[in-house]
Amino acid sequence: MEKVRRVERMVALTKLLVDSPQELISLRYFCDFFDIAKSTLSEDLSSVKTALQHFSLGSLETVAGVAGGVRFIPYRQGERAMSVLREVQQRLQEPDRVIPGGFLYMSDILYDWHIASRLGEIFMTRFADRNPDYIMTVETKGIPLAVMVARAFNKPLVIARRDSKVTEGSSISINYVTGSNRRIQTMSLTKRAIPPKSKVLLIDDFMKAGGTANGMRELVTEMGGTVVGIGVLVSTPDPKVVNDCEALLILNGVDEETRTIDIQPVDLEADKEA
Amino acid sequence: MEKVRRVERMVALTKLLVDSPQELISLRYFCDFFDIAKSTLSEDLSSVKTALQHFSLGSLETVAGVAGGVRFIPYRQGERAMSVLREVQQRLQEPDRVIPGGFLYMSDILYDWHIASRLGEIFMTRFADRNPDYIMTVETKGIPLAVMVARAFNKPLVIARRDSKVTEGSSISINYVTGSNRRIQTMSLTKRAIPPKSKVLLIDDFMKAGGTANGMRELVTEMGGTVVGIGVLVSTPDPKVVNDCEALLILNGVDEETRTIDIQPVDLEADKEA
Numbered sequence: 001m002e003k004v005r006r007v008e009r010m011v012a013l014t015k016l017l018v019d020s021p022q023e024l025i026s027l028r029y030f031c032d033f034f035d036i037a038k039s040t041l042s043e044d045l046s047s048v049k050t051a052l053q054h055f056s057l058g059s060l061e062t063v064a065g066v067a068g069g070v071r072f073i074p075y076r077q078g079e080r081a082m083s084v085l086r087e088v089q090q091r092l093q094e095p096d097r098v099i100p101g102g103f104l105y106m107s108d109i110l111y112d113w114h115i116a117s118r119l120g121e122i123f124m125t126r127f128a129d130r131n132p133d134y135i136m137t138v139e140t141k142g143i144p145l146a147v148m149v150a151r152a153f154n155k156p157l158v159i160a161r162r163d164s165k166v167t168e169g170s171s172i173s174i175n176y177v178t179g180s181n182r183r184i185q186t187m188s189l190t191k192r193a194i195p196p197k198s199k200v201l202l203i204d205d206f207m208k209a210g211g212t213a214n215g216m217r218e219l220v221t222e223m224g225g226t227v228v229g230i231g232v233l234v235s236t237p238d239p240k241v242v243n244d245c246e247a248l249l250i251l252n253g254v255d256e257e258t259r260t261i262d263i264q265p266v267d268l269e270a271d272k273e274a
Numbered sequence: 275m276e277k278v279r280r281v282e283r284m285v286a287l288t289k290l291l292v293d294s295p296q297e298l299i300s301l302r303y304f305c306d307f308f309d310i311a312k313s314t315l316s317e318d319l320s321s322v323k324t325a326l327q328h329f330s331l332g333s334l335e336t337v338a339g340v341a342g343g344v345r346f347i348p349y350r351q352g353e354r355a356m357s358v359l360r361e362v363q364q365r366l367q368e369p370d371r372v373i374p375g376g377f378l379y380m381s382d383i384l385y386d387w388h389i390a391s392r393l394g395e396i397f398m399t400r401f402a403d404r405n406p407d408y409i410m411t412v413e414t415k416g417i418p419l420a421v422m423v424a425r426a427f428n429k430p431l432v433i434a435r436r437d438s439k440v441t442e443g444s445s446i447s448i449n450y451v452t453g454s455n456r457r458i459q460t461m462s463l464t465k466r467a468i469p470p471k472s473k474v475l476l477i478d479d480f481m482k483a484g485g486t487a488n489g490m491r492e493l494v495t496e497m498g499g500t501v502v503g504i505g506v507l508v509s510t511p512d513p514k515v516v517n518d519c520e521a522l523l524i525l526n527g528v529d530e531e532t533r534t535i536d537i538q539p540v541d542l543e544a545d546k547e548a
Contacts, residue, residue, distance in 0.1 A: 004328055010281055011325035014288040015332075020388070051285035054278055058289075099443045105466065107442060111431040113424050114294070140413040140433060147418045150387050157385040159414060168381060169373045190381065 006044070009034050013044055017060070017072040022154030026069040045070055056080055074152050075128075076121035077268065084118045085248055085265035092234070092249070095259035102254045104261065106234070110141050110205050113148070120148025122248065123203065123231045126268070130228040132201035134158050134194055138187060138216055142205040145233060149203050158193045158200075160219055162186065174218050179209025179241040187215045189223065196224030207235040210242025234263065280318070283308050287318055291334070291346040296428030300343040319344055330354055348426050349402075350395035351542065358392045359522055359539035366508070366523070369533035376528045378535065380508070384415050384479050387422070394422025396522065397477065397505045400542070404502040406475035408432050408468055412461060412490055416479040419507060423477050432467045432474075434493055436460065448492050453483025453515040461489045463497070470498030481509040484516025508537065 004012075013030065030041050049060040058074045076084070088109060097105045109115055135153060137146035138160040150157040161168070163186060173188035194200065200220045202213055207230075217227045235247030252262040278286075287304065304315050323334040332348045350358070362383060371379045383389055397419075409427060411420035412434040424431040435442070437460060447462035468474065474494045476487055491501045509521030526536040 004325070005321075007281060007284055007321050008325035008328060010284050011288045011322050012329040012331060014285045015292055015326070015329075018289055018292060047279075047281050048285050051278070051282035052289070054282060055286040055289075057286060099441065103441045103443075105441070105443055105464075107433070107464065108430065108466070111421075111424075111433060113421055113431065114428075116421070117425070140417070140435065143414070143417045144421045144431065147385075147387055147390070147421050150385075151391070154388075156382065157387065157418065159381070159385060161414065169377075169379055190379075192379065192382070 004034075009036070010044060010047065014048060017048065017070070018058070018074075020154070021058075021072055021074045021152055024063060024069045024071045029069075073128075074121045075125045076118060077125050081122045081125070081268055082265065084115070084122060085268075088115060088119075088233070089249060089263055089265050092263050093261045095261075097261065098254055098256055098259045100256070102256050104234075104251070104254060106205065107141060110233070111144050113144065116144045116148040117151070119145055119233065119248065120150075120152040122268070123149045124152035126246065127201055127229045127231060130201060131199060132228050133198045134200045134225075135203055136160065136194075136200050136216060136220065137203045138162070138212060142203060142233075145205060146203040149201070149231070153201075158189065160187050160189045160216060163188065168192075172219065172222050174215060174222060176215030176218060177211055179211035179214070179239070185211075185215065187212075187219055189219050191223070194220065194223045194225050198223075198225040199228045200225050201228055202230045204230075204232045205234065207232040207239050207242065207245055207247065209236070210239040210245060213239075213242050213245060278308075283310070284318060284321065288322060291322065291344070292332070292348070294428070295332075295346055295348045295426055298337060298343040298345045303343075347402075348395045349399045350392065351399050355396045355399070355542055356539065358389070358396060359542075362389060362393075362507070363523060363537055363539050366537050367535045369535075371535065372528055372530055372533045374530070376530050378508075378525070378528060380479065381415060384507070385418050387418065390418045390422040391425070393419055393507065393522065394424075394426040396542070397423045398426035400520065401475055401503045401505060404475060405473060406502050407472045408474045408499075409477055410434065410468075410474050410490060410494065411477045412436070412486060416477060416507075419479060420477040423475070423505070427475075432463065434461050434463045434490060437462060442466075446493065446496050448489060448496060450489030450492060451485055453485035453488070453513070459485075459489065461486075461493055463493050465497070468494065468497045468499050472497075472499040473502045474499050476501055476504045478504075478506045479508065481506040481513050481516065481519055481521065483510070484513040484519060487513075487516050487519060 052058050062070050099105055135150040136158040168190040171188045171190045202216050213230050220227050230245045232247045234249045234251050249265050254261050326332050336344050409424040410432040442464040445462045445464045476490050487504050494501050504519040506521045508523045508525050511524055523539050528535050
């Protein structure tokens with residue numbers, strides 16, 4: 001490939017790095033791709049690092065050694081995280097979201113890839129120290145969010161089904177009791193999904209009492225894995241049956257008559273220190 | 275914000291553009307963000323454009339006028355598209371994917387965000403001229419793919435459910451007959467999802483006879499919208515009840531005994547001219 005000007009090489013280098021979050025790319029790969037010396041690449045990467053840091057757009061990590069390389073980590077914290085939560089809060093407070101029964105219509109926000117991808121980065125930043133091997137959710141509404149968490153972590157996504165499907169091969173099913181209305185539900189997962197001893201991060205859109213999260217945890221345990229965290233977008237103030245859930249927003253109440261929705265983002269920084 | 279070196283500004287500019295595919299960002303926004311003159315920004319954008327083109331990493335489009343700006347379009351075509359299809363083909367041909375009944379285990383590939391995001395760009399490139407307002411799928415396995423198509427188009431995602439949910443408010447339900455085993459199924463969509471006269475692109479992971487796609491089409495019609503295209507990842511060679519489906523790979527057959535899977539990518543370029 002013919003040589004290009006440095007400024008154009010930087011554009012391509014940035015694009016390739018941010019397109020593959022968390023992926024360790026060898027320095028050799030970039031040297032070959034751009035036909036440049038290692039010293040030149042080091043200078044380039046140092047500029048990428050400085051720029052990302054300066055504009056709070058994530059981090060660049062370099063791993064030394066033969067198996068080493070460089071990877072982009074899409075950390076999102078501080079004001080860049082809180083502004084996303086405030087946007088979700090504002091949209092969830094729109095009065096016409098109240099559905100008879102005191103439910104909240106959330107699908108349009110949950111299916112908005114723009115919001116989901118930013119929330120994915122916030123969850124990744126928050127659970128980064130748990131080093132999950134898999135990101136797991138249960139169908140359906142939490143899937144776009146879980147896809148984006150999996151992207152930010154660069155880890156495989158696993159989706160539990162409400163019933164077992166012939167197209168997924170042999171699977172493990174469990175019955176669980178929902179925490180809020182005490183109904184018995186089934187949840188299943190193909191045996192191929194999670195190898196034993198895997199560390200699994202559970203992601204869901206909403207937690208009322210926590211029955212579903214407990215069901216997912218049981219499924220993971222059945223498969224010989226461990227749950228290293230439970231992240232949900234919105235939770236009630238004090239879920240009855242789960243005490244280790246970490247929510248980004250707390251739904252304090254929905255007043256059907258006045259159509260007022262009391263929902264508050266958690267303080268990400270304060271929470272971290274606790 | 276203090277001035278930074280040009281090379282570092284280019285890194286941030288690239289990151290911000292590729293993070294929001296298809297979003298028209300005003301030149302004023304970037305001028306303010308970087309505290310630079312419009313002429314300087316124009317030079318910067320011209321370099322981004324050249325670099326993306328040179329390395330076939332997508333396009334940058336400038337829209338003139340007061341409501342104008344610049345947007346990144348993640349086109350993926352030619353070898354950059356075919357190599358993705360060949361990778362999917364290779365993985366789908368692994369013998370241990372054959373499930374009793376002649377089914378193919380595909381979930382791990384469908385839930386791989388890396389593959390899904392590349393396939394999303396391929397679908398967007400293919401259906402770009404149809405200008406869809408919404409991307410629609412039906413739960414569950416096609417959702418990650420549809421999320422990434424929605425991302426590449428920067429359009430809202432809509433997910434039809436197998437049954438109607440109380441948390442989605444009033445919805446429209448239809449019954450449809452599956453094309454392959456003639457069973458009656460239900461599919462529903464909340465009324466809020468699609469405004470009348472919307473142009474909708476249907477996305478699914480697999481098409482056997484096409485009954486599900488027809489069900490989705492009926493649902494869109496019921497809501498006063500129009501289907502402008504049907505994109506599926508894998509299809510049988512000649513779906514019985516749908517004739518306007520566009521697949522990226524054709525599954526010619528699965529031999530359960532020898533565990534041979536005959537699956538071929540379509541020729542994206544040839545297909546385009548037809």
